[in-house]
Amino acid sequence: MFSPINKSLTTFYFKINFILFLVLSIPAAKAQITRPAAQDTVPSSIRPVDDTKGDAPAKSKWYDKIGLRGYVQVRYNRLLETNPLLQSGHDKSVGEHGGFLIRRARLVFSGDVHERVYIYIQPDFASTPGGSSSLHFGQLRDAYVDLSLDKQKEYRLRIGQSKLPYGFENLQSSQNRLTLDRHDALNSGVPNERDLGVFFYWAPAKIRERFSYLTSSGLKGSGDYGVFGLGIYNGQAVNNPEANNNQHVVARLSYPLALKNGQIIEPGIQAYSGIYTVTKDQLSSSNLVGGNFTDRRVAASLVVYPQPFGFQTEYNIGEGPEFDPVTRTIRVKNLKGGYAQAMYMLKLKSHTLIPFVKAQYYEGGKKVELDARYSKTYETEIGVEWQPLQAFELVAQYTISDRTTRDGRDLDNHQFGNLLRLQAQFNF
Template identity: 50%
Template sequence: MKRLPLAAAFWTMCGTAAAEGAPQEAIELYVDTATRQLFAEPGPGRQRLGKFAQVTDTPAPVAATTAAPTVATATASSTAQPAVAARSASSATPATKAWYDKIGIRGYLQMRYNQEVGGDAKDLKSPGDRYIGREQGFGIRRARVVISGDVTDKMSIYIQPDFASTPTGSSTGNFAQLRDAYADLWLDKDKTYRIRAGQSKIPYGWEDLQSSQNRLALDRADALNSAVRDERDLGVFFYWTPKEIKERYAYLVKSGLKGSGDYGVFGVGVYNGQGANRPDRNDQLHSVIHFSYPFKFANGQYLEVGADAYSGRYKVTTGSATIDGRTFTPTVDAPVAGSTDRRVAAHVVYYPQPFGFQAEWTVGQGPELDVARRVVRTQSLRGGYAQVMYKFDGDYGSLMPYAKWQTYRGAAKFDTNAPKMQVDEIEAGIEWQPSNAVELAVAWANMRRTDVSTAPYRRIDGQLLRMQLQVNY
């Protein structure tokens, strides 16, 4: 049996086969582990490589001419063949992608079920979950589709409709409604500075910025969520995120640590102030300022701290109300432009590695119904939440038990007459994520909250068993 050095023999056979121009039968090859020589039959010290057949993708003349120089250099090292392949691959110039090839589609769906287990739970109402209350069953809380990507090196788009919306006053649900529609205009090559224009999340409150796709607790805390309707509005914002911090934000989301995403280390902007999918009503803009920084310690632990503030004027919607046997429509003690609406908030998030903790607190002033005077006037507000969690990872997937406490004393400014909310709530549950595509959460909640949907705005106590199935796609 004729023997050749490994690479030379291999390329010689390939060149011969290609020159013959006919399909070749697969041949069993063996390599001598000491001499690195190639053989066509087994023997002492020879390791089986496998079966090889001619590849006819390249015309014979090209294969012969390109193989010859390679053989000369391959005899010096057994690693020459992969190196040549790597050089050939790297020398090819990739085709430039069209903008539509850079656009991605993803989304998620959430299905909810709430079961009353104590107190007056059937009479409970919560702005965070419309499937809490009487005569409820399964409900689709979210049905989101996200279309996003880089149109050019200087511009990205993000469009997100929700197909599980219920318009105010409608007796049926699952309408399509726009949630996000904005463009990021990048001001530098490293994408450190950007201007965001369109309908997007207002950078106020860490939990409000965190997607419900990533949130651990089933609903956002009322104290923060009552600031901006649907967490979104139409406006223009400037964000600054250094490259290193941008990578941290991305990791905190992709790793399953429940990050909020990249809304900048620093952000500032102006927006209408009346809420998502609603026009401005007073020809005056709200302004917001945002700061948040994720620290990374030497042991890999992440800690994020920050603060936000916004200010503007909000126009309250009033209507007839019957309280203590009296029917009236409250007046609004405010200028034509609307009531004072301003808040500040602070947050701290110790990411679950494996133990985690997060908390937020807000104070401010806003319009609130004074029942005794039958007038809506500016009053103070305060509230927040604290949450602990623990992350278990194993062959079964990811398990994350949690407990959350929240409180709020302040108005529900987006509801008719801006009634005062009194919320005290404890929720304990566990989320199981067997794969990236499926999440199942089960929780028990003890709720004491005001029904702000209709007068006389009663405060109701009740206990619920809550379940949510989420699929990501």
């Protein structure tokens, strides 16, 4: 039986209209501006090309064009734990034998190597390869080039390994996200959020400046993935080779609207479609048969940025490979799920506090897990982010989780439990 808290998740999700009414009736904080950012605050990668004539500038060195930044996250998840058998598909240190974990250790190398060419390379030194019991391997997360097709840099081609334009929270960096992990519903469609492909992005210059402002101002933006995005990619998840002769196609439309009261809201819609191959190494026994399966979804998003009250919600439906415990086979089945999150930004002198609450629900297959594992998740997260310094922030999150999974090794694994999770993040 599900707890009363988890039984109410679906009701909570469908009452968001009342919350949105309250959000839009609250004036945004005066500190939030809607005019375009000053030119000197706009990253060079989105500034229009200046083709005016004049004296030729001195030729810069390659190291003057490349910037370096990064962040490190350290976690502990065992406080007030009620069920050590409860696990999470996002964090291997949740549950029995979990201890301190370096969740992220990332460096970002980026810069304009040409007036129309921007590069971005991000390795992570806290990765764990599939099937390995060891931690903290170096692994490539992003490696792409943005090629601007016009002088205003409104039309771009992104070539390489990068995030897929499917879902707001999937695009939001872990460095900016409030909750410690992404929700299951949309993330199960694009696990690890990335893949190798070619993508087209378009956004007017003033909207690109707004995307940049939503991130740099601390409002928890997703970054600049255009007003419209369209791409083709392998579809077997990041750092995995293609396993069939079909590529996935993804499209997204999202626009940050600036209201008269200073509030910014961002509605969005996205979808992807392709063929996913369940490979032999994903199967729990030789009796199971993998192969090619339809994999497609459509999702809607709505974000109200915290000025000071914020709200975001996403929901998707679709179909994909899923383990069927009755026939003990993998079949194409329907899936559904989403989340709703409320937050409030408090400024106390040099300190920033953002309390939040998030409820999520998902039912369907997880295509990259063992036997395309069936999963049913009800989860509530209540926490607060504290940032006393720009270079340091601490998150405390109490999680109430009810998870059921089914695969060839365990036909009915139902775990319920609560735990307090802590994360220290260092930005540099």
